[in-house]
Amino acid sequence: MKTIIEPFRIKTTEPIKIISREERAEALDKAHLNVFLLDAEDCCIDLLTDSGTGAMSTAQWAAMMLGDESYAGSKSWKNFEKTVQSITNIKHILPTHQGRAAESILAHTLIKDGDIIPNNSHFDTTRANIEFEGGIAQNFLCAEALDTEKEAPFKGNMDVDKLHDCIKENGAEKIPFCMITVTNNTGGGQAVSMENIRLVKEVLLRYNIPLVLDCCRFAENSFFIHEREEGYSGKSLLQIAQEMFSYADAATMSCKKDGLANIGGFLICNNDKWAEQFKNLLIMKEGFPTYGGLAGRDLEAIAVGLMEALDYDYQIYRNATMQYVSKRLIALDIPIVRPSGGHAVFIDAAKFLPNIPALQYPGIGIVNALYREGGIRSVELGSVMFGSFDDNGNELSSPLELVRLAFPRRVYTQSHVDYLIEVIETVWKQRNQISGYSITYQSQYLRHFTCHFEEVS
Numbered sequence: 292m293k294t295i296i297e298p299f300r301i302k303t304t305e306p307i308k309i310i311s312r313e314e315r316a317e318a319l320d321k322a323h324l325n326v327f328l329l330d331a332e333d334c335c336i337d338l339l340t341d342s343g344t345g346a347m348s349t350a351q352w353a354a355m356m357l358g359d360e361s362y363a364g365s366k367s368w369k370n371f372e373k374t375v376q377s378i379t380n381i382k383h384i385l386p387t388h389q390g391r392a393a394e395s396i397l398a399h400t401l402i403k404d405g406d407i408i409p410n411n412s413h414f415d416t417t418r419a420n421i422e423f424e425g426g427i428a429q430n431f432l433c434a435e436a437l438d439t440e441k442e443a444p445f446k447g448n449m450d451v452d453k454l455h456d457c458i459k460e461n462g463a464e465k466i467p468f469c470m471i472t473v474t475n476n477t478g479g480g481q482a483v484s485m486e487n488i489r490l491v492k493e494v495l496l497r498y499n500i501p502l503v504l505d506c507c508r509f510a511e512n513s514f515f516i517h518e519r520e521e522g523y524s525g526k527s528l529l530q531i532a533q534e535m536f537s538y539a540d541a542a543t544m545s546c547k548k549d550g551l552a553n554i555g556g557f558l559i560c561n562n563d564k565w566a567e568q569f570k571n572l573l574i575m576k577e578g579f580p581t582y583g584g585l586a587g588r589d590l591e592a593i594a595v596g597l598m599e600a601l602d603y604d605y606q607i608y609r610n611a612t613m614q615y616v617s618k619r620l621i622a623l624d625i626p627i628v629r630p631s632g633g634h635a636v637f638i639d640a641a642k643f644l645p646n647i648p649a650l651q652y653p654g655i656g657i658v659n660a661l662y663r664e665g666g667i668r669s670v671e672l673g674s675v676m677f678g679s680f681d682d683n684g685n686e687l688s689s690p691l692e693l694v695r696l697a698f699p700r701r702v703y704t705q706s707h708v709d710y711l712i713e714v715i716e717t718v719w720k721q722r723n724q725i726s727g728y729s730i731t732y733q734s735q736y737l738r739h740f741t742c743h744f745e746e747v748s
């Protein structure tokens with residue numbers, strides 16, 4: 292088979308600056324050893340997130356020029372609504388400025404104190420929005436997902452038995468809705484099978500509990516179903532996405548991922564009463580329901596981007612990037628989550644640094660070493676991001692300690708990726724020099740964004 296090439300050529304370039312090792316060390320100290328607080332221009336390859344960091348296509352830029360900026364009922368809104376409906380077949384479409392705004396409206400409208408919201412794995416903003424309303428966010432990820440080295444096609448699946456037990460123990464009235472996140476970002480960007488979505492839906496139907504998809508990476512998940520699940524190789528990614536949404540009563544979306552846009556999101560549902568309540572909040576918090584915090588040009592870019600994300604050649608290339616990185620890292624014996632995720636490669640920090648305890652945040656050790664060594668910005672998905680506290684204030688660690696290398700869509704080339712692998716290899720060889728960390732400042736919610744660290748000697 293020939294090399295899988297980028298299915299595009301580059302028309303506009305953006306320079307990247309490579310600062311010296313000393314300057315990087317100084318920048319990281321100034322950022323209190325938290326890469327979220329670095330200046331982006333000091334990061335030579337920025338793999339902090341795949342969210343909103345992608346490159347738009349010529350078709351998207353052209354569509355932006357057609358943006359209708361009318362306050363109400365613009366042509367751009369009509370385009371957006373029609374596109375989202377053609378993929379999801381869901382009745383009510385509410386645009387939001389990004390995914391978490393959709394989550395906040397959903398949570399504020401439907402969650403009462405003490406309610407339980409199951410998910411395969413909640414993303415950090417989803418969890419925060421649920422907990423902010425007094426809800427309890429529970430993860431029921433399938434057991435094989437915890438074995439990071441096991442190659443399995445659908446490690447994002449929900450454990451249906453655990454979900455069922457939760458409903459029987461707590462009663463359906465305590466569960467206003469259940470979520471499934473496709474792909475499962477916090478569990479390693481792993482795919483969820485159609486069969487699993489169907490089985491979850493079957494259980495929920497018995498108890499009349501609605502299913503809400505967190506569908507940020509619906510196109511990447513559709514690609515995995517196409518490649519890995521029996522009966523789907525003959526279907527288009529659009530048909531697969533349509534079937535996925537047919538099991539959902541509602542969905543939250545960040546168009547900064549598979550909308551291939553730099554901003555945007557939506558909240559969609561079939562229930563008229565929900566839609567009415569969502570709309571009231573949307574108007575108060577985001578904007579009129581036909582723009583919801585977005586410019587007309589953003590709605591246009593998203594409408595084009597959503598369909599581009601369902602293009603098979605694009606997904607083949609996207610997945611080839613993850614495969615390339617993961618194969619090279621496996622050949623170097625570097626512990627990573629297998630198989631690689633749809634949008635990212637995850638280093639298993641607990642195995643990379645087995646001598647650093649979870650509550651000394653081995654992931655932060657690797658993240659900071661990658662930055663110091665090569666100006667690579669990555670992110671910890673471990674006990675800093677997902678740790679919690681028990682009723683006595685004792686800190687509890689996360690089940691997995693991961694470092695995510697998230698790839699912006701259509702941004703970096705193979706030589707950037709080769710450089711990345713060289714940097715990771717150097718850090719791997721020098722891993723005995725990496726220390727643990729402690730937190731010297733943290734906020735009440737989403738602490739990873741702003742906390743300060745200190746190295747533990």
Ligand SMILES: Cc1ncc(COP(=O)(O)O)c(C=O)c1O
Pocket residue numbers: 342389390391392414416417472476505507544545546547555556
């Ligand atoms: C699975 C998942 N859900 C929700 C969100 C939140 O979306 P946004 O960043 O647009 O608020 C993200 C963002 O990374 C995500 O990955």
